[in-house]
Amino acid sequence: MxxxxxxxxxxxxxxxxxxxxxxxxxxxxxxIDRDRPFKLTYKTVDTVSLDLTFRYPAGFNKHRKYPTMVFFFGGGWNGGSIDQFKPQAEYFASRGMITVLADYRVKSRHKTTPYESVADAKSAIRFLRKNAKVLNINPKKIAASGGSAGGHLAAACGNCPGLDEPEEDLSISSKANALVLFNPVSDNGPDGFCYERMGERWKEISPAHNIRKNAPPTIIFLGKKDHLIPVSIVEKYQNKMKEVGSRCDLFLYDGVGHGFFNNTKHNGEFYTKTVYQSDLFLKSLKFLKGEPTL
Known part of the structure; x- marks a missing residue:
């Protein structure tokens, strides 16, 4: 031949x-009844099937294209559960977005590295774009969100080229249009998080070292007592974003540490504050209309 x-x-x-x-x-x-959460498999690796859990707004209109927000759980690329961002997903679905909780490979369950986790996150966004028509998704309004290592995955989808699955249709972009990051691992360099774990290829997977022109608009939330992510790291990230002409809003909170945004901690105070500001941010980008309903 x-x-x-x-x-x-x-x-x-x-x-x-x-x-x-x-x-x-x-x-x-x-x-499928779109009035209830449902799952679709977005990727199969060997015997492992990875799912996305969808929530659609009430009063779903099959003739509309909806802004979409995909959430990646935290857990150091070692573990974690999609339930971490269930409250946020429910809220933003109530505001008129399609929301998606993404499962991905982690060390404890799949014996994988952060590189496979990033590849899965990119596959998830590519799946949403590839099937945007049947899923009623606006492919130009896909926001990626996550906390800690999940925030790293979202940021990598916004900034890091490559790290895709080579057999996928790479003509379909895996880049998010906006980022909502909760105490994210944004820097994997010598002064950042898990530098040794990333090995010689650390620059490929470090969002802070891949910020370029047209980086997606971003909002970051961080507690000033975070023992894993220093304030100086996210301030440097913000400055790099400004240097390339991209928006990066940063909210710092006194007296709280890593994971402060979770719904079950601090009586929900910081869940409310961070979701409220996320709502205003997405509204400013025309992902949402109206006022926050918290």
Whole structure:
């Protein structure tokens, strides 16, 4: 078989695979009640299936395209649960967004590294864009959010080129249009978090070292007593964003440490404050309309 025929056969295979996947998603949605949360598998690696849990706004209109927000849980790339951001997902669905809780591979369950976690996060966003039509997603209004290591995944999807699964259709962007980051791991350099763990390729996976022009608008929340993420690290991140002409809002909170934003801590005070500011941020980007309902 000539090289030309081989390339043509490969193109047909990819085209058919993509078409079949899109059809599979459409078939699954035909039997789903969008008034309730539901799951779709976005990626299968060997015997591991990774799911996205969707929530749609009340009064879903099949003729509309909705802004979408995908959440990545924290846990040091070692563990964690999608339930961490369930309250935020419920709130932003009530505000008119499609919200998505993303599962991804972690060390404790899958014996993987942060590099596989980033690849999964990028696959999740690419899945949303690839199937935007059948999912009623506006592909130009996909926000990525997360806390700690999950914030790192969101930031990597906004800034780090590469680290994609090579067999995916890379013509479909895995870059988020906006970032909402809760005490994120934003710097994996010598002065940042888990530098040794990232190895020689640390620059590839460090969001702070990949900020370029057209970096997505970002909002960051951090407690001033965070023992893992120093204030100086996120301030440097903000300054780099400003240098390239991108927006980066930073909110610092006195007397609280890592994970302060979780709904079950501090009587929900900081959950309310951070979600309120996230709402205003997304409204300013025209992802949302009206006033926060907290």
């Amino acid at each position: 000539t090289r030309k025929l081989i390339l043509w056969a490969a193109f047909i295979f990819v085209f058919i695979s993509v078409a079949v996947q899109a059809q599979d998603v459409s078939d699954q949605l035909a039997n």
